[in-house]
Amino acid sequence: MIQARGITRTYQTHGSFTGDRTVRALRGVDFTLPDGGAVSFIGESGCGKTTLGKILTGLETFDGGELVVDGVELSKLRPRQREKYFRRIQMIHQDPYSALNPTRTVEATLGDPLRMRAREKAAAGEQAGSWRERAAELLTLVGLEPTAVLPKYPHQLSGGQRQRVVIARALTVDPTVLIADEAVSMIDVSMRLGILSLLRDLRARLGISLVFITHDVATARYVGDGGELHVIYRGEVVERGLTDEVILSPVHPYTQCLLSAVPVMRGLEEPGPDRTAPTAALDERTPTPGCLFQPRCPFAGAQCAEKHPVLVPFGLDAAGQGEAAAAEDGSGHVHACFYPESRRVVGVEVGAASA
Ligand SMILES: Nc1ncnc2c1ncn2[C@@H]1O[C@H](COP(=O)(O)OP(=O)(O)OP(=O)(O)O)[C@@H](O)[C@H]1O
Ligand code: SF4
Numbered sequence: 001m002i003q004a005r006g007i008t009r010t011y012q013t014h015g016s017f018t019g020d021r022t023v024r025a026l027r028g029v030d031f032t033l034p035d036g037g038a039v040s041f042i043g044e045s046g047c048g049k050t051t052l053g054k055i056l057t058g059l060e061t062f063d064g065g066e067l068v069v070d071g072v073e074l075s076k077l078r079p080r081q082r083e084k085y086f087r088r089i090q091m092i093h094q095d096p097y098s099a100l101n102p103t104r105t106v107e108a109t110l111g112d113p114l115r116m117r118a119r120e121k122a123a124a125g126e127q128a129g130s131w132r133e134r135a136a137e138l139l140t141l142v143g144l145e146p147t148a149v150l151p152k153y154p155h156q157l158s159g160g161q162r163q164r165v166v167i168a169r170a171l172t173v174d175p176t177v178l179i180a181d182e183a184v185s186m187i188d189v190s191m192r193l194g195i196l197s198l199l200r201d202l203r204a205r206l207g208i209s210l211v212f213i214t215h216d217v218a219t220a221r222y223v224g225d226g227g228e229l230h231v232i233y234r235g236e237v238v239e240r241g242l243t244d245e246v247i248l249s250p251v252h253p254y255t256q257c258l259l260s261a262v263p264v265m266r267g268l269e270e271p272g273p274d275r276t277a278p279t280a281a282l283d284e285r286t287p288t289p290g291c292l293f294q295p296r297c298p299f300a301g302a303q304c305a306e307k308h309p310v311l312v313p314f315g316l317d318a319a320g321q322g323e324a325a326a327a328e329d330g331s332g333h334v335h336a337c338f339y340p341e342s343r344r345v346v347g348v349e350v351g352a353a354s355a
């Protein structure tokens, strides 16, 4: 299980044109990923999704908050001990081509980590087996024909096959968590569904937990089904709840704008009746003391420019009054908005709108 509490990451950048800048990539992100569970993060470009993924795999540091893996707070560990935890959390990046060494065959790509894993297992007194057999097993698991792909170089494979090899390589270390960061966005559309199905399948068959990072609502809905969806705006989670609930009944105006931008499938569905759009373009440079979304929010009210809303259960007002739709353990549908309202913005099936 992974528990992230108040994860914060700030970058100081220096550019000859842009001058000195402070970028708050993550502002106090909390989430819990149960064993075998799924959690998705969705938000527009630059909202902090990849930074979060990298922090979870130890590729990036954070400057505030706690990361607890299987009950152990990682910052309390020595780097070598911490490394052991991070190795069980593997990331699948957006671009499968740059993720693979172009001069190495699939056999070499899988061989090194598998031999290392076999040595580790032998040292721990576990049965290791042959690395070649394991390579064939993993390639079959990810939907590839071992004898056909083992001698090939990355350029001899399609984008979808390359991403399957990347997933097989991630599986060589027997991970407990996979982090998929826009894992299909650079793959030909015809092969995307296969990769998404594979990720779902791995969760079901191997019990691997999944952190699914995307800007695409449809893929979050498909892969993150049954898990929680977190909507991030400028490094801050502004709405969280069960994936279907957030998509079908979003209550935060930013989520509603994000979902309204999803194209509908003409003939099969109609746009939701409450579609809306931001009133302005994103401007990260102007300070916003109140709600971060206020300069663009179509529903901003009197207090939005001055006060910063925090996450509260839907159904409770800022003073904690009302009937909450959240469970006592903090799960449930929560939002950071002074004027939340459930709106229907995703596609409605043709014929179902009036039902
Ligand atoms: N190493 C870095 N140095 C400075 N700024 C950074 C660095 N890494 C990320 N940032 C900034 O942090 C913010 C979040 O970046 P991040 O890559 O996490 O966004 P993202 O949600 O993954 O975006 P995209 O959808 O385009 O991949 C951005 O403003 C980015 O410019
Ligand atoms: S708090 Fe105000 S500005 Fe922010 S999302 Fe809600 S209505 Fe819009």
Ligand SMILES: [Mg+2]
Residues within 6 Å of the ligand: 049, 050, 051, 181
């Ligand atoms: Mg990214």
